[in-house]
Amino acid sequence: MDYHNLYIIDTSAILSGRINLTENNYIYPESVISEIKSGNLKTIINSIEYLKIEIPENMYINEVINFAKKTGDYYVLSKTDIDVIALALQLNATIISDDYAIQNVARLMNLKYYGAGIETIKKEIKWKYRCTGCHKIYKNYIEICPVCGHKTKRYIKK
Ligand SMILES: [Zn+2]
Numbered sequence: 001m002d003y004h005n006l007y008i009i010d011t012s013a014i015l016s017g018r019i020n021l022t023e024n025n026y027i028y029p030e031s032v033i034s035e036i037k038s039g040n041l042k043t044i045i046n047s048i049e050y051l052k053i054e055i056p057e058n059m060y061i062n063e064v065i066n067f068a069k070k071t072g073d074y075y076v077l078s079k080t081d082i083d084v085i086a087l088a089l090q091l092n093a094t095i096i097s098d099d100y101a102i103q104n105v106a107r108l109m110n111l112k113y114y115g116a117g118i119e120t121i122k123k124e125i126k127w128k129y130r131c132t133g134c135h136k137i138y139k140n141y142i143e144i145c146p147v148c149g150h151k152t153k154r155y156i157k158k
Pocket of ligand 1 (some may be wrong): 058145148
């Protein structure tokens, strides 16, 4: 790992057991830490002296929410997921997450991310957007169908 970079760690990365939680350039959103409620992991987390816990600023949270609403990802993101992405945006950091929804939004926002797993995700989700009115299909995100003016809905390309 590049020590000049900062990394935002999400819950899936912690649960993977594959990252060294004590890396000093790892930053944890407060909501991620509060998701780890009990058990060995909680004990480990509590034992790390200099755990860097941050809360993203509202303007970055709002930016992520607005962006995810446009791409249709908003409804699959949890509050914690949004915090992870917002903090990466705020700190210009790289996300470490195995969560598909986080990775997808990070990619669309041009944020860097890695999976925590040994096996990296080989296939990106390719969304397509279908007009709810005339059923025309668009490859790239478009909110309103220019043909008939209805909203589009996304689906996964087969
Ligand atoms: Zn249409």
